[in-house]
Amino acid sequence: MSLKPLPIHTSRFGGCTLTGALSVTTHVRNTASVIHGPKGCTHHNFSLLHATGLDNETVTLPDLVSTALCESDIVFGGEGALLRTLGSVAESGPDAIFVLSTCIVDTIGDDVAAICGREFGVPVVIVPTAGFLGGTFQNGVANALRALADTAEPLPVQESVNIIGEMNLEYEVEENYAEVVRLLDMLGVSVNIRFVHDIGFDDIGMLGAARLNILREPLLQTVGMYLEQRFGTPFIPSFPLGLSGTLSFVEAVAETFGIDSSRAVEKEHLFQSDTLAGFSDLKGMVASFDPAMGDLDSVHSSSEVAEAVRIHMREPGTRCLPLGPGRPVGTAGVRRMLHRWRRQLHA
Amino acid sequence: MKQIALYGKGGIGKSTTSANLSAALSGMGLDVLQIGCDPKRDSTRMLMHGNFIPTVMDLVRVRGEAPITLSEIEFTGFNGVRCVEAGGPEPGVGCAGRGIIATFQLLEKFGALKGDVIVYDVLGDVVCGGFAMPMREGYAQDVYLVTSGELMSLYAANNICKAIQRLSSRTKSTCRLAGVICNARNQPNEEELVAEFAKRVNSSLIQYIPRDRVVQLAELNRKTVIEYEPASAQAECYRSLAMRVMENTRFTIPSPLEIDELEALAYSYI
Numbered sequence: 001m002s003l004k005p006l007p008i009h010t011s012r013f014g015g016c017t018l019t020g021a022l023s024v025t026t027h028v029r030n031t032a033s034v035i036h037g038p039k040g041c042t043h044h045n046f047s048l049l050h051a052t053g054l055d056n057e058t059v060t061l062p063d064l065v066s067t068a069l070c071e072s073d074i075v076f077g078g079e080g081a082l083l084r085t086l087g088s089v090a091e092s093g094p095d096a097i098f099v100l101s102t103c104i105v106d107t108i109g110d111d112v113a114a115i116c117g118r119e120f121g122v123p124v125v126i127v128p129t130a131g132f133l134g135g136t137f138q139n140g141v142a143n144a145l146r147a148l149a150d151t152a153e154p155l156p157v158q159e160s161v162n163i164i165g166e167m168n169l170e171y172e173v174e175e176n177y178a179e180v181v182r183l184l185d186m187l188g189v190s191v192n193i194r195f196v197h198d199i200g201f202d203d204i205g206m207l208g209a210a211r212l213n214i215l216r217e218p219l220l221q222t223v224g225m226y227l228e229q230r231f232g233t234p235f236i237p238s239f240p241l242g243l244s245g246t247l248s249f250v251e252a253v254a255e256t257f258g259i260d261s262s263r264a265v266e267k268e269h270l271f272q273s274d275t276l277a278g279f280s281d282l283k284g285m286v287a288s289f290d291p292a293m294g295d296l297d298s299v300h301s302s303s304e305v306a307e308a309v310r311i312h313m314r315e316p317g318t319r320c321l322p323l324g325p326g327r328p329v330g331t332a333g334v335r336r337m338l339h340r341w342r343r344q345l346h347a
Numbered sequence: 348m349k350q351i352a353l354y355g356k357g358g359i360g361k362s363t364t365s366a367n368l369s370a371a372l373s374g375m376g377l378d379v380l381q382i383g384c385d386p387k388r389d390s391t392r393m394l395m396h397g398n399f400i401p402t403v404m405d406l407v408r409v410r411g412e413a414p415i416t417l418s419e420i421e422f423t424g425f426n427g428v429r430c431v432e433a434g435g436p437e438p439g440v441g442c443a444g445r446g447i448i449a450t451f452q453l454l455e456k457f458g459a460l461k462g463d464v465i466v467y468d469v470l471g472d473v474v475c476g477g478f479a480m481p482m483r484e485g486y487a488q489d490v491y492l493v494t495s496g497e498l499m500s501l502y503a504a505n506n507i508c509k510a511i512q513r514l515s516s517r518t519k520s521t522c523r524l525a526g527v528i529c530n531a532r533n534q535p536n537e538e539e540l541v542a543e544f545a546k547r548v549n550s551s552l553i554q555y556i557p558r559d560r561v562v563q564l565a566e567l568n569r570k571t572v573i574e575y576e577p578a579s580a581q582a583e584c585y586r587s588l589a590m591r592v593m594e595n596t597r598f599t600i601p602s603p604l605e606i607d608e609l610e611a612l613a614y615s616y617i
Contacts, residue, residue: 071449072407077440108442 017131018100019045020140023168024148025098025127026062027196028204032094034065036082036112037102042066052169065089069104078105082115090120095201097124098147106130123201125151138219141165145223148196152207154231159257160192162210164227164235165220168197172329172336179330180214180239183246186264187254207231212256214239218297239329242301243272243308246330272331276308279338283310285345290322298327305334311341321345350465351525351592352487356503357471360530361493363562364588365468366393370573371582371589373426378462380421381428382454384481385470386435386443394424397569402434403450417457425574429462443470444477451480460486464593472503473510482514482522489525489598491553494544496529496537498613501544508548508603515600523598526553528588533558540616547612549602553595554588557581 018035022045025033035042042064053060067073067081082099089097099116107130116124127147129140145165161184166173181191192210193203208231215224215237224235234256240249247265254261287306289299302324306313314320323344328337353361353368362383369381383390388402400422406415424430433450435443454460467481481487490511494504504527511524527545529552531537542552565575572582604612 070411071445072404072411073441075404075441075443075446075449076408076436077442079440108440108445110440 015137015140016045017133017135017137017140017143018102018129019048020135020137020142021098021100021127021129021144022049022062022064022140023137024141024144024165024196025100026060026064027168027198028096028098028148029198029200030094031096031098031201032063032065032089032092033098033100034067034082034085034089035100035102036067036078036085036105036110037069038104039066039068041102042068049169056169056171056173063094074104074108077108078110079112079115082110082112083118086115086118086120086124090122094122096151097122098127098144099124100127100129103130103132106133123151142220142223145195145220146226148204149207149223149227149230151201152205152231155206155208157211157233158192158209160190160210161212161214161253162192162207162233163194163197163216164213165216165223166194166197167216172333173197175332175336176216176239176329179332182332183240183250183268183330184253186250186267187257187259187261189253189257189259208233212236212253214253238297241297241333242304242328243331243334244304245301246272246334249330268331272334275331275335275338278335279309279342282338282342282345284312286312286314287321287323287341287345288314288318289316290324295327298324301328302326302337305337309338311345348461348463348465349489349593350460350467350487351489351491352467352469352481353491353493353528354469354473354504354507355471355493355530356500359471359493359495359500359503360556361471362390362468363393363566364493364528364530364556364585365390365466367571367573367582367585368589368592369394369428369464369466370425370571371585372464372466372593373428374573374586375589375593377464377593379428379464379466380459380462381424381430381466381468382450382481383430383432383468384447384450384478385433385468386438386446387470388432388434390468391422391424391428391430391432393566393569393571394428394430395422396425400430400432402432403453404434404436404446407449407453415453417459420453420457421459425571431459442477444475444480447477447480451486473507479510479514482511483520485519485521488521488523489592489595490522491525491528491592492550493528493530494541495532496534496540496613496616497532498610501541501609501613502606504544505548505603505609508601512601512603524548524550524601525592525595525598526550528553529555531555531557536616540613543616544604544609544612547602547604547608549599551597553591554584556584556588 049062067085069078213235218237240246326337328334369379372379435446492504494500529541538555545552559581565572
């Protein structure tokens with residue numbers, strides 16, 4: 001039984017489990033996500049995914065279908081509504097159907113697994129997403145990744161990596177991916193699949209073929225461990241963060257593949273020096289980190305960057321310009337963060 | 348208008364007691380409405396001469412949003428007692444508690460909650476908020492516990508005391524414990540035990556109903572005892588209950604017992 005969490009600052013780590021799961025399932029091409037619950041859950045999430053897409057300069061029309069439960073479905077059970085919905089969605093010929101439960105459905109105890117276990121002519125994948133069980137957005141992401149991973153079987157390993165759990169709703173999702181690819185290219189390592197970002201349902205079958213999994217962020221460690229257990233694939237717990245984090249990332253990937261990383265690291269170090277040299281105008285300026293920039297990783301990597309360009313950082317909350325928040329992915333992420341800082345400091 | 352609710356362990360005889368109480372009340376010339384709040388829908392069966400009446404939830408299920416009229420859910424049984432069954436889902440699916448809430452909203456909309464007395468006959472344990480609905484928002488003001496002298500039955504009654512205590516302590520609440528009805532299993536010292544239990548939870552034994560074969564005979568003849576054998580001692584018992592319910596003025600906030608106390612109490616009356 002989940003208990004009420006402590007009343008801590010949860011805005012970053014809270015959120016709706018269903019939304020988290022949808023940020024994953026809607027990135028599998030030609031599939032439908034059936035949301036078993038009242039229609040508002042679907043409407044709200046459609047709007048959110050659509051609006052976030054627009055913010056990220058893409059038009060997203062996620063294929064969400066609601067079982068549109070009403071009061072009598074709650075009283076008599078919503079299994080019939082789910083069965084009808086799955087039947088009609090299956091007729092439209094998707095490659096797979098994802099079924100996501102909502103709070104009310106898990107409260108009344110609909111047997112979703114029994115309904116989804118019937119034959120619909122397409123794979124039906126259940127993602128548990130009832131938020132009141134204590135889950136967050138992040139749990140939704142993790143639940144979806146695990147449910148999708150369960151559709152794949154272990155394979156012979158190839159010399160490639162999987163990218164696990166990209167933050168599909170973040171503005172810089174493509175830039176961050178491109179930066180990781182650039183670093184992997186330096187080592188001659190290729191990407192097997194982006195699990196999950198704009199892939200086909202069949203691609204998921206390749207999940208077990210990678211030599212290494214690279215997680216987007218450390219919050220995905222339970223997923224990393226699950227994949228390791230299922231496919232024997234080791235993982236790196238995060239995308240590269242900041243200057244030294246980027247260098248150690250290159251080293252860690254190289255080590256897994258048994259490659260000598262010294263030349264790549266040296267090249268990247270030079271590239272970092274060049275990049276920082278372009279921001280010499282910031283030297284000697286005074287700022288502090290925004291107290292909202294709470295997590296240690298981002299404080300650490302941002303402090304390192306500030307030090308490298310000789311910005312004097314005061315204690316958070318002191319009366320000077322607050323910078324951030326920032327979690328700079330790779331050297332390119334550092335450069336974009338410095339551009340933002342420059343705009344703030346010269347404003 | 349008097350609104351009373353009968354709560355107690357499943358199988359203890361709430362429906363039999365409710366139906367006979369309603370029949371006895373109607374015999375006093377009162378306009379009585381009995382509402383069965385249990386998906387098993389058999390509360391009013393003896394008043395309806397063995398017929399299962401269509402339930403409110405059945406109609407909602409079939410009609411969806413289409414309108415339902417009062418005449419489709421309210422049926423007149425023995426001696427003019429009006430009967431309603433809330434109904435609910437099949438066992439093991441859905442949410443019966445929400446069904447009770449939905450039924451009350453419908454009855455309210457119809458203006459069906461009228462007459463001299465409303466008797467709410469509620470499913471065994473108050474398993475969730477929905478089944479506490481009759482006690483909430485000014486519906487049933489007088490709550491009667493139906494129990495035998497068996498420990499499990501007293502345990503259930505004590506548990507319901509907790510729900511009444513919680514609900515009656517709310518500011519606008521008008522729900523109170525009105526008394527304990529002993530529907531006896533004819534075990535030794537049963538009346539004394541249940542009377543003492545009633546006292547300990549800050550209430551009183553309002554009626555002792557002995558176990559009598561006439562209840563089963565009446566049931567097999569699809570009638571209440573009041574109708575089947577009006578001259579019997581058992582019928583007199585139900586009439587006495589009806590009288591006491593109408594005259595009752597002692598409404599209390601119960602003080603439920605700890606399990607140890609309850610066991611010790613039952614033990615002392617072996």
